[in-house]
Amino acid sequence: MLLSATNIVKAKLINLWVVFETIRMHGPIPRTQIAAATGLSKASVSNLVDELEGYDLVVAAKSRDRRVGKPPTPLTINPSGVFTIGFHFDYGRMISVVANLAGDVILREVVGIEQLSPSEVATLISSKVESLVTESKIDRARLLGVGVATPGPFGVEGISPPRLPGWDGLELKRRLADVLDLPVVLANDGQCAVTAEWRFGAARNLTNFVYVFIGNGLGSGVMIHSAAYGGGSGNAGEFGHLIVVPGGHACSCGNRGCLETYMSVDSALRYLASHGVAVESIEAFESDFSPSHPLVSQWLDEGVEPLRLGLHTLETLFDPETIMLGGDAPSWLIDEIMQRLGSLYPSVSGSRSEHPRLMSAGLDHDAVARGAAALPVLANLNPQYRELESELVSHMQRR
Ligand SMILES: [Zn+2]
Known part of the structure; x- marks a missing residue:
């Protein structure tokens, strides 16, 4: 077993996430209040906010403070900074949602499906990504990734979801890697539903x-x-x-x-x-x-x-x-x-x-697709989500 200590890069990512979440939940909020709420120094908050602004994830909100002098600039998250697409696949149908950074659903689609093999579903998802980007008129360069929710379990021989014999979400993820040039995050329906209720419900x-x-x-x-x-x-x-x-x-x-x-x-x-x-x-x-x-x-x-x-x-x-x-x-x-x-x-x-x-549950039947759409954001920003990779940084730098 390997033990991993927190290094300075990881510690910074944690702080970046904490500042982002504070702005998401309490914005518009000025830097001084973020520092007070998080226990970080004002200098650290400023650096982290600058970084988040650099990625277009947060923006300055219009100040309502009418006092003379330079008012503190409140910050909010930038809903159109990045977009994600969430897919919820289960027996007989697939729900797709295009969501902005705030998790608002910009476009939703439900299709009945009869092709139930991972390769057919991967082809369907890949063509859906293109049509959803076009229809929702989002900037494709700002598409952070795709979240996919399917019934589990994953990679367990002999156990399949009801009505989907032989189905394995991992196989779908592998196929998607071949046909999509976007990061794909996979989770089961329960994990996506719990994520959606925690973020939006x-x-x-x-x-x-x-x-x-x-x-x-x-x-x-x-x-x-x-x-x-x-x-x-x-x-x-x-x-x-x-x-x-x-x-x-x-x-x-x-x-x-x-x-x-x-x-x-x-x-x-x-x-x-x-x-x-x-x-x-x-x-x-x-x-x-x-x-x-x-x-x-x-x-x-x-x-x-x-x-x-x-x-x-x-x-x-x-x-x-x-x-x-x-x-x-x-x-x-x-x-x-x-x-x-x-x-x-x-x-x-x-x-x-x-x-x-x-x-x-507080959310409707779109909860799983909305949770799936949140996965690429979490996988990039939240160090607690296991699939954390520094994709955000590389994605933003590519832009
Ligand atoms: Zn059983």
Whole structure:
């Protein structure tokens, strides 16, 4: 094992990130207040702000201070300093968003897809990048990179996401490297959802929380000290494969009783199919069913208790400030699950009252794509995001 000490370059990157985030969250804010908020010296803040201004990431805002003399110049982030594109790919569809540095969605597109191999999806993404740049009229030189969210796990033989046999996001990333001349950052859907809620949603003031993602499959994103936790191979939070019913339903991973076989849209559709009701897609499930449908209700009777066990495990392992429930599943289903869960098992999270132990996600179905779009910014600026490379510097210097 290699231990790495913080060197002066890394320390500077951390400070650069801290100053950027302070301006993002509290701007317009003058240098003196940034220094007070961060504990950095005024000279350091000035240098770091100059650097961020050099990259066009922050700009001077118009001062509202009408006093005589030279007023302090407040700074804000420059939304059009860089742009990113986020893709959320899952069975049957892909959501694309073009976002600015503030995370605002400038253009959004949803396409149904039938080509499900990594090479076909890579070709599709690569042509989408060009058409989205043209349609959104952004300056391509300011396109920092592409974030891609797909269901996990990555690089694990024998485990695939529901309805995507043999799928591996890593293979997609490799293919994208061949066809795109842009940096690509990959994360699973849960990690992107937790990132989006932390940057743009209901979890802006939280630093340690878990997002449980109910979609075709079941996943989660774990935010630890303000960074999505990837684990040893980017697969942390594959919540769906937590065994909650020993000897229970057979799972595609080869085990029995995984939570995903009880609580996911795929599990609901399988339950309906086993009772003679065929449903083609999440969209059809969303529009044609409701919690009062007898088969949906029976399926929930079976699935809610395993989920309650899973949530207890998450609280026990991570001591989160809250657990957020969301995902691609119909909102009526998430609301019903929240209601049916009612009280949770006593756990380490039980004595806190600042945040509810369980809450609904704040963002809509674009959360994953928006989180994916945030990844290139984080990978460049946030030293806590594992894929940190000094791409920003080289990208900006190339311009
Ligand atoms: Zn499994």
